[in-house]
Every structure is written in C-alpha cells, then in structure tokens.
Amino acid sequence: MSAPTTDDLHAITEQVWLSYLDPEGVNPFLPSPDAPPSPHVIAAVSVTGAWEGHVVMTFSERAAELSSAALLGMGDDEVTPDDIADAVGELVNVIGGNVKSLLPDGSLLSLPHVVTGESAGNTRWPAAVEVCRLQGSWQDEKIAISVWTSKSAGEGA
C-alpha cells in the first residue's frame, strides 16, 4: 500500500467541497504553492493501529468562519466559536476518514480535536513527519491539509 499523496488529498478535498461547501461547483478550493501564514484554527484526527499518524487541517480565522457558515448553512457573521469547532471538526473527520481508506487495513480513526486562537499556531506533532500536504485558498482565505506519520510506527509495525 503506497502512502497518500497530495493528489489524493486534492481529490478528497474536491469531493468534500462539492458536497458541503461548494455544491454548485462554482467556487472550488484552489491549490497554491504559497505557504499559509500561521493558522488561527487547527482541526485534527489521529489514525492509530496498523498505521499511526495525524490528518490536520489549518485555517485562517476568516477561512474557518466561511467554511463553518457554508457547512452549517448559516450567515458567516452568525457562527459562534462552538459552531466553528463543530464544523471544522466534521470537515477533518470526513477528510481523515477518506485518507484512512488509503492506509493499511486495521487502522482506526480518532474523534476530531480542534484548537482555536493564539495557541493554534503553537500546535506541534512530536515524533511525526509530514507525508503530504495540500495548501491553497478558498474565497481568498488560506486553508492547508496535511498528513503526518509517526516515524517509529512507520518503521516498526
């Protein structure tokens, strides 16, 4: 089984956008090589078992608001911090679940974890290396999606 690639992440992201954030297919996620600035919201799920690692989405503050409003069908000035945590948690859950299907059988998905505000930029994934990354923008706001694996599990199990 080969590791997930940026192309895989892009295919999955396109489907998530068409399903929940851009149903008309007129406002897609646009990949770009520019590194995003320090994120304001981080949403992650962990994979354990046969494969060990994390699937992580990072958002600018505005990107998180816009995505949450679109997912929940609310105005983007209406969403509360709880709505954002809920919505970005579900987005990373769906993307993470689809990434898991590319990983060895017997991998398990954790429940999502969301960090917002100042501390988001300090989130670290100790003992893990990045496998692939998709970054770009949606409605001119930065979003990145990355897959990380912990070295020891990758070599040992």
Next chain:
Amino acid sequence: MALTQHEFAFVSGLVRREAAIVLESGKEYLVEARLLPLARRTGTVSVSEFVARAQRERVLADQIVDALTTNETSWLRDREPFTAFTDSVVPDLAERRGPQHKLRIWSAACSSGQEPYSLAMLLEESVRAGKYEIIATDISTEMIERAKAGRYSQLEVNRGLPVPMLVRYFDRVGTEWQVAEALRRNISFQKVNLAAPLPQMAPFDVVFLRNVLIYFDLETKRSVLRRIRSLMRPDGWLFLGAAETTIGIDDGFERVVAGRASAYRPRAATTAPVGATRKG
C-alpha cells in the same frame, strides 16, 4: 481560446436568471471546463462559438444551465425503466428467443458509463447472467474513454447505486472505485454520432436512448429515431428519457406500457402478444 468578457457576462447572466447561481468574474476557467464537452457534442469548434450560438438558440442555452448546475450521473436513479427492463423485457425476450440467445443491448448515449454498467449488473443478477452483450456508445471521445476506464469517485458511487452491487462489482483503487472485470468483459465501447449515418451493427434487442432527444430539433429527432429503428430487431424494445417520446415524431414506433415505465417498439411487432403488458 479564452472567453471574452461579453461571453462570460452572457453565461453568468443566464445561470443567475435560470438557476439563481452567481458566477463571479474569475470563474471563466470553470465555465470553459464545463462547456467544452457541450461545444464538442454540438460540433462547434470552440466554447466561444458555442456561447455565441447559445445566444440565438434556446436549446443550447438550456444545456449551458444544465452543465453548470448538475453534477454526477446517477446509476439507478430513474428506477422505472430499469425495473421494466428486469421484470418485463428480459423475461419477454427470454421467452421469445429461448434460453441460449445472447441478448444484444445498445446504450446509445452512455456518457461516463453508469447506464451500461447498471444494465450489466442487472443482467448478471438475472437469468441471463453472462448471456448478453452491451454496446455502449457516445459522441464524446472523452466520455468513451472515461466509461471504458470504469473508474468512479466516491461521490459517483454514492449516487443511486445499491450498496450490495457496489461491494459485488467494484474494487477500491486509491480514492476511487473500479468496475470489476466480470462486468467489463461483456461491454464494448465505441464512439458514435447519433445525428450522422450509423456504423454497421448487428440488430439490437433493446436500446436505451435516455435524455438525448431533448438536445435535438424535430428533424434531427426524426432521423435519429429512424436510424435507430433500422438497427432494432422487429420485436425489440426502446427506452427513452421520462420527458421524451416517439409520438408525433416517428410513427414507426408504438408506445407500450412496461411495468410503471413507457417503452417503444417497432410497430409491426406489436400485433403479437406483448409479455410486458401482462399484469404482475
């Protein structure tokens, strides 16, 4: 060739009026990507020329709205023709032709392949398992390649495909699903333009021609139906889309009821008893 500002304004105005979808400037690439297959289908050389024609021809404008508002094709979404196919047509033909006859089926506008594969799955689960051949044709080379590849995204397999069929006939390949070899071996794919003289083909028992006639004017509809009739067995069956009919276009067909669907049969054949009109 890129769309001009004026052409883009026409398209965005059209979809805003007809479908309440807002296409902001900067989305020209998206309009071009969606309209290119349409432009090819109608034989125009470029998206620009297609848009120019659509400003005069209402039927093309409708196609633009469709192309920018609908997404994946469904598998068995319009259940009635498929139910009629398995419950009425397949038993009728088995009775007429005997158990060893190989059914010949034509999926005449197969698009990305959902229709011919759906028919193959239904046949594999019927008494005709293995005893059929499906010819799948489309005007677009791109669509024929896609259909032949038999690879579908997660969103596509979610659309009206019963999950027992998904697990039986598809394998997971990366982020996509691949149609199993057992289905593919009875289907052949070929590029065919229905609006031009047809290639030589042996006659068919069943023809699926759904949601194609709506794109043609009356004269073209008439010639398409006549050409298709000449390739059908005299007691064959034709299925059209729910909004389509042969009535008032081609008298050579007669409408018959098959289950809850309408089907069409070459007129001479309908003097014989028709299995499908029986109750049950």
Next chain:
Amino acid sequence: MIIVPTAMIIDDSRAMRLILRRIVTQLGFEVHEAGNGKEALDLLETVDPMPQVALIDWNMPVMNGLEFVTAVRSQERYRQMTLMMVTTESEHGQIVRALAAGAHEYVIKPFTPEAIAEKLALLGLVPSGIV
C-alpha cells in the same frame, strides 16, 4: 389518517446531524436525533411510531454505529426499521462488515443531498418522483 414518516439520525457531530436533518426534512420526514448508538437505543424505547429508517454514523463515542446495528438486528421488534450507514468508513471490507451485521444501505461521507434522497428512494422510503 396521514402517517408522517420518521427518520432517526445518529451521529456524534452536531454539524452532520444538522446537514442530514435538513435533507431528510425536505424529503418529508420527521426527525429524531441521537449522538451515539446508546442514546439511539434509549430513544427508540420512547418514540412512537418507530422510525422507518435510521441514518447511522460509524465512529461515535460510547456505542458505535456497527454495535448499534448489531443491537437493533438482535431485537425482533425493530425488524421493520431500515438501517442506513452514513459514514466516512469507506474500505470495501468495512462496508461488507456493516452489511453482514444487518445494515441495508450505505452512504459514504462526503455525500450530496441527492445521494441521500436516491438511496432512500432505492429503499422505497421516498417516492422516486421526489428525487
């Protein structure tokens, strides 16, 4: 008497319950919601009439969707209820497991509203004309 069909949505994500509620409400269903399998089993004890269909996430705390399907299938009184998984679990083997446990249909996340409507139509739970 007009009987309004009911659906039970079982998902730990409030956002996902909201999305599904919107879709099935438009299809004419009344909706009950539960945040995991255990909550759903408890709720089934109290609701009348029994929902025609349950839309079931797989990964949930306390009791997951597969355990819920197994529990429901072990009880004769829930025989009439249609069970449809709606989950990101999308490996071939996982789908087979859910069907073996007694699920009738399966929608993989992400899904469009049409996907839910068409699956419910395949199950005969909404007239296909609506879809």
